[in-house]
Amino acid sequence: MTSTQRWPDWGWELLQLLLIVSFSQAEELVCRQREDLKNPQLSNDGDIILGGIFSFHSSWKNRQDSYMYKPLPLECTSLNFREFQFAQAMIFAIEEINNSTDLLPGISLGYKMYDTCGSVARSVRVGLALANGNEAVSAPSEEQCTKPAQVQAIIGETTSSVSRAVITVIGPFYIPLVGKSGKYTYDSNCLFDKTKYPSFLRTIPSDYYQSRALAQLVKHFGWTWVGAIRGNDDYGNNGMATFTETAQQLGICLEYSVPFFRTDPPDKIGKIIDIIKASTSKVIVAFLTQMDMDVLIHELSKHNLTGYQWVGSEGWILDSQTAETDRHHLLDGAIGLSIPKAHVSGMREFILNVKSLNSSGHEIFTEFWETLFSCKFKQSESSTGNERECTGHEDLTGVQNGFTDMSLMPIFNNVYKAVYAVAHALHILKKQKKNSKINFHHILQEIKTINFKTKEGDEVYFNQNGDPAAKYEIINWQPTENGIVDFVTVGLYDTSLSADKQLKVQNNSLVWAQNSKQVPVSVCSEKCPPGTRKVLQKGKPVCCYDCIRCAEGEISNTTVLLTAASLFGTFMTVGVAVIFFSHRKSPIVRANNSELSFLLLFSLTLCFLCSLTFIGRPSDWSCMLRHTAFGITFVLCISCVLGKTMVVLMAFRATLPGSNVMKWFGPVQQRLSVLAFTLIQVVICILWLSISPPFPFKNFMGFKDKIILECALGSALGFWAVLGYIGLLAILCFILAFLARKLPDNFNEAKFITFSMLIFCAVWITFIPAYVSSPGKFSVAVEIFAILASSFGLLICIFIPKCYIILLKPEKNTKKNMMGKLYTIIISLQNNLRDSYCKITNTS
Ligand SMILES: *[C@@H]1O[C@H](CO)[C@@H](O)[C@H](O)[C@H]1NC(C)=O
Ligand SMILES: *[C@@H]1O[C@H](CO)[C@@H](O)[C@H](O)[C@H]1NC(C)=O
Ligand SMILES: *[C@@H]1O[C@H](CO)[C@@H](O)[C@H](O)[C@H]1NC(C)=O
Ligand SMILES: *[C@@H]1O[C@H](CO)[C@@H](O)[C@H](O)[C@H]1NC(C)=O
Ligand SMILES: *[C@@H]1O[C@H](CO)[C@@H](O)[C@H](O)[C@H]1NC(C)=O
DSSP: OOHHHHHHHHHHHHHHHHHHHHHHTTSOSEEOOSSOOOOOSEEEOOSEEEEEEEOSEEEEOOOOOOSSSOOOOOOEEEEOHHHHHHHHHHHHHHHHHHHOSSSSTTOOEEEEEEEOTTOHHHHHHHHHHHHHOSSOEEOSSSTTOOOOOSOSEEEEOSSHHHHHHHHHHHGGGTOOEEEOOOTTSTTSGGGGOTTTOTTEEESSOOHHHHHHHHHHHHHHTTOOEEEEEEESSHHHHHHHHHHHHHHHHTTOEEEEEEEEOTTOOHHHHHHHHHHHHHOOOOEEEEEOOHHHHHHHHHHHHTTTOOSOEEEEOTTTTTOHHHHHHOTTOTTTTOEEEEOOOOOOTTHHHHHHOGGGGGTTOOHHHHHHHHHHHTOBOTTOTTOOSSSOBOOSOOOOTTOOSTTTOOTTHHHHHHHHHHHHHHHHHHHHHHHHSSSSOOOHHHHHHHHHTOEEEOTTOOEEEOOTTSOOOOEEEEEEEEEOTTSOEEEEEEEEEETTSOGGGSEEEOGGGOOOGGGOSSOOOOOSSOOOOTTEEEEEOTTSOTTOEEEEEOOOOHHHHHHHHHHHHHHHHHHHHHHHHHHHHHTTTSHHHHHTOHHHHHHHHHHHHHHHHHGGGGSSOOOHHHHHHHHHHHHHHHHHHHHHHHHHHHHHHHHHHHHSTTOOGGGGSSHHHHHHHHHHHHHHHHHHHHHHHHHSOOEEEEEOSSOTTOOEEEEEOSOHHHHHHHHHHHHHHHHHHHHHHHHHTTOOOSSOHHHHHHHHHHHHHHHHHHHHHHHHHSOHHHHHHHHHHHHHHHHHHHIIIIIHHHHHHHHHOGGGOSHHHHOSHHHHHHHHHHHTOHHHHHHHHHHO
16 A cells, blocks of 8 residues: 555546536536545534544555446555544543533534545545535525535544645635644645645644754764665655755765665565665664554564664654564664653543543444454454454453553644644634634634643644644663663753754763663764874765875975074074173174173074974964064064164264263163063063963864864954064164164164164065965964064174174274274263263263
8 A cells, every 4th residue: 555556546536526516517406425425433513513534444455446437435444543542632632622611611512533544535535524514405506505514623634645635625615624643644844835735734843843853863972974764755755855954964974865665575675674784874864654663673673683773753763562563672772853742631541431432333433342352243244253252341451552552642642732722713713703603714813823721731832834833852762671662751852942952962861772871983984083184085975084194284394494494593593692702802792782782692592492382283382372472582682672773873872962871871771671662562462361362273264174273363453462562663673773874983783783674674574464364384384484584684684794703803803993982882881881981071
């Protein structure tokens, strides 16, 4: 009985309907149903009647339609206990409302329930019967061939295809159809199209939400490589399509997705088993109905397919029948979504009290009774004689079968809510329009905007699609000691909450496949260890990759190079310092303001060394250190140069008559100014570090298969403040040195300082655009290069000419050669000897 076999039925029915329409014009004016549909299987009279569509039978005897004769009515087979439970739940709600004095007081409720046997053809007929009534009505004229419908609203139906048939027939009349359950039923996305099915509402959320929730659940446990089995019907195919789409967005890859239907031939099942065996993923997502799952698990048990972590849809995850079928415990540890467990007080007792189904005394009750107690009534035709005889006094104590199993209580609750939704809508309408006629359209509008709470506190309302808010419980199959599986609720999924709060799982209470406490791992490739990088495998999903060692890229080559340069710079500076120190008494060193010179050499050493902090793997500390160390040492450096420049300028002023510069730029002031300039930078750095310090940062941008580990600046303002301050000092220094460059003397340091500052500024002006535009590792290389270049610039311009004189032209290194006025003044500035100053002025 696949859906393809149903279509001839359906086509026949349409043909028949068309014929009715065309022939009825010629016939006498009697309005009657063409089809001899029997009376409702279950009914009870009342002022207001609710229709019910159930498949009390789940199949029918195959018949060969020849299209020569009118087909015989369907012979339904396979009694379906589940549907009787649904019917009982509906009767329970109706009786409760009937008894209530608050809801529809003084109005009695009745019901008419028809059996569709799961046949599309029959459901069309049932839909018409509920809309029109069954009785023939003679009418003198065409206009009078109308009468009110039998029912005010319809609850239920069984499968997607059936529900579509019913809604197509009754939809144009706006008879509200409130879906009762949706267990692997019409909660498929087809019914999303509300322009086509405006009168359809449901009390179970659309599977669209379930599929998305399943994908998020899979993501939550880090399973990025999963297999999938889907039911080969609307439920499975649509559900899996949505799952696949969401999974892709979440970075989950499907290793395989195979369709399965319970009537599939053995070779097809064999292929599925081969696929599972050949797979490397350990997680199987099964989007199937309980009927399909039972068959599948039965087959898998034969092949020892243990050790897989199952993720289940609401179709089977809460079904104890499936758990019973799973004798080999393949499904232990399964996790999945179900509509929230529910409790409706009195419901269970009511359902088990089957006598209420006998209210209309129809033959279906006898069949039900016989099947329930596995006995036969004496007068029953089908009695073969070797069965136990029914007494009519059997009771359910000790009986355990599909009818006594209450695991579908959440769905009974949905039936219950559906009936109440209709009753509330009718209640409001009755109050509003005391005597005027209520039509379907009004009822439908009212149901759509209904919002009430059941006696158990469940809020019932429909969104603009006619769907309730999607709420699921996360169910975990936990084996118990006696071999029975417990369905433990381990979390919640609620679409009415914000995205980050929708999924809540209690990790510690989970049991996984093979009774493990560890979350199973299902990935195509393990995470790449540090020092290696992902390389995608050709033709495989993105979750599959190889890890290869990170190539020694450009940064590594330059890093070698840059380290050597910075070490060379350091040694060179130390060398210059040694030369200066050993010749500290020589005129040229003395003339060069030896205190500031040594300080400058010291800070240059630090500058070279601080470039080393940029090399190597960024850590919290190295990130914080690198920019601040660089900022402070550079300011120290430039303040020394600035100090030297000022001394030269001051010295020139001091040679002019009447100036008294000595007083206010002696060694103490020089030291203080260097200290003050540096302190400002220290303060900037402290602010930066305390407000928003730089931190190590993985940069995925720009390179798809590479990750760049770099230091994020934290506060860009901090970084630019540090750089800006250096720039400010450098420019100040440059201007002063420029002013002093033409001062007459045969030894004028200002020239060298101007030149070094020119190099310095050029380097940093080119650095800034390069820094801003180069990504990740290159920006570091650029920064190191800038530091080294400017340090070498200072070192070479300021110190090398002096070393040259000291070492190679000692004849120039004489007091006489240095003897300008400037020299003596500089010496005196260094020593702050007012006496010597006086002496000099006296001698001149
Ligand atoms: C509802 O109540 C009326 C009397 O108030 C009763 O006749 C009718 O059978 C009841 N219907 C159901 C479904 O219990
Ligand atoms: C409705 O009232 C009748 C009579 O009082 C009672 O027997 C029946 O159990 C009630 N039904 C429900 C569902 O409460
Ligand atoms: C639960 O486990 C998942 C995956 O193992 C993990 O991502 C998540 O943070 C855990 N949540 C809690 C609350 O421990
Ligand atoms: C299944 O596994 C059990 C134990 O692991 C082993 O004894 C049995 O032979 C296996 N059956 C098949 C069909 O592989
Ligand atoms: C069902 O109702 C009929 C008539 O009301 C009664 O004769 C019969 O015994 C009932 N069946 C059972 C099993 O209670």
